Amino acid sequence: MEAWLGLMSGTSMDGIDAVLVSFRDRTVQIHASRCLSYPDDLRQRLINASQNQASPDEIGELNTLTGQLFAQAALRAISDSGLNPNTIRAIGSHGQTIRHQPAGSAPFSFQIGNPAIITETTGITTVGDFRSRDMAAGGQGAPLVPAFHKAFFGSESENRCILNLGGIANITWLPARGQGPVTGFDTGPANALMDAWCLDQTGRPYDADGHWAVEGRVDPELLEDMLSDAYFQRTPPKSTGKEKFNLGWVKTMIARHPDLKPEDIQRTLLELTALTIARQMPETGVDTVYACGGGTRNPELMRALGQALAPARLAVTSELGLDPQWVEPVAFAWLAKQAIEGKPGNLPEVTGANGPRILGAIYPA
Ligand SMILES: Nc1ncnc2c1ncn2[C@@H]1O[C@H](COP(=O)(O)OP(=O)(O)O)[C@@H](O)[C@H]1O
Ligand SMILES: [Mg+2]
Structure with a gap:
């Protein structure tokens, strides 16, 4: 062996x-x-x-x-x-x-x-x-992981997306029976912005289980401003990192919304991750999105994602045999x-x- x-x-x-x-x-x-x-x-x-x-x-x-x-x-x-x-x-x-x-x-x-x-x-x-x-x-x-996703996770019967929730989020689109090209790209932040804001405000490297985020509420105007970043509109191929999505990015965005509570900002960042992922999925035909990476351990992020991705089903890669x-x-x-x-x-x-x-x-x- x-x-x-x-x-x-x-x-x-x-x-x-x-x-x-x-x-x-x-x-x-x-x-x-x-x-x-x-x-x-x-x-x-x-x-x-x-x-x-x-x-x-x-x-x-x-x-x-x-x-x-x-x-x-x-x-x-x-x-x-x-x-x-x-x-x-x-x-x-x-x-x-x-x-x-x-x-x-x-x-x-x-x-x-x-x-x-x-x-x-x-x-x-x-x-x-x-x-x-x-x-x-x-x-x-x-991203380089899509070739592995294609080799191991493609399906005969199901249109699948593999979603990695690291600092940055990337998706791999695997149409059933290999019909149509495999596509994949970085959608933007997964945990990077939430981690950066949490560290800055609380001294903790991440918001364990999303507990802090759920103390706040989504601010629709801040969310709208964040969603208008050109990266989310760009067509693939594209990739990004913390050189762009970092604490400075958050601070620039919130400067126009001075009265928000820190936990409202955290909650809005969580919603931003869920929405930017969902909006960059193929418009139709996705049966199941299989998530992996550290973000799967944040139940609030998974809940927001599940809502944003519906009617596609959100699952984790354990269903495909890999933790x-x-x-x-x-x-x-x-x-x-x-x-x-x-x-x-x-x-x-x-x-x-x-x-x-x-x-x-x-x-x-
Ligand atoms: N219990 C948890 N609650 C919330 N977030 C978590 C939890 N466990 C891990 N994370 C998130 O997952 C991240 C690490 O994920 P990982 O897949 O290793 O990302 P990367 O590939 O960028 O290193 C942490 O920085 C944190 O944001
Ligand atoms: Mg890691």
Whole structure:
């Protein structure tokens, strides 16, 4: 049996998700899974770097420190699993995005977490830097998970959407029987704005279970202002990040609405996430939306989404055999497999690249 290890940390910068898996046909067998949280000071340094507040020295150090932590997450998953490390063909490490700028004349997407350190520490071949080849081919470099969604979650009878609720939300549209093209893009914020506002106002990194948001009420005028941001109107391919949807964005929006209570703003941000996702879904034909990512653990967000998406049904990916928390890291384990086997990892129709490309840089053991 051949195993693959996926390492992922998204825009929320909450910690490193690590999974050790085997693939058989369209099923994923999980041998171990765990999340290694970032220490508070490292998280703060990463947030600063993502806001352009880091010197080259600082970025270099962060590249090493996160590489070491990604390696630790891998070692722990391996030891949890009890598997012989020789059975692990490769590690796929997304790294930590500190800046994603897909537009303009010099587009780039910058992930840190030095893969050489992961290879050296684990003795296992590591694949990193998945996004840059797609970008070099004219693509957004994101989202990359739709190829995995297509390979594992497509259906003969049901029109499906896979919805990832990380810091940013992305959707993958999978028409039944592969009829019609698979599409996918970032819809905008999932948790990023709620997290940023919650941290700023309460000192807590996120609004656990949406308790704070439900103390407030949706303000229709603020909501309308937020919904008019051009990003939500743009046609795909498109991708975004915390360079755009951050505390500064919230503060600009609320400046025109000075009398709102902080919890009203939180509630409105929650509604914004639900509505921007629902409005960017295909207009007809979606049977079920399968959600994954940390946002699935916020029952208030799930409730608002369920309402906004109706008549489409909202479910979680557990129904498809994969725990919502592990879909993204499993996708990077699979992308490593694609790279090692010399197969493409992007969907050009999703990223806008000039064609299918083998993604990633390989650091041999
Ligand atoms: N119990 C919870 N209540 C509300 N939000 C939660 C809860 N658990 C996780 N989250 C949200 O999920 C986020 C992490 O989700 P994750 O899928 O790891 O995102 P990313 O891919 O951006 O790292 C947290 O920042 C938080 O916003
Ligand atoms: Mg995360």
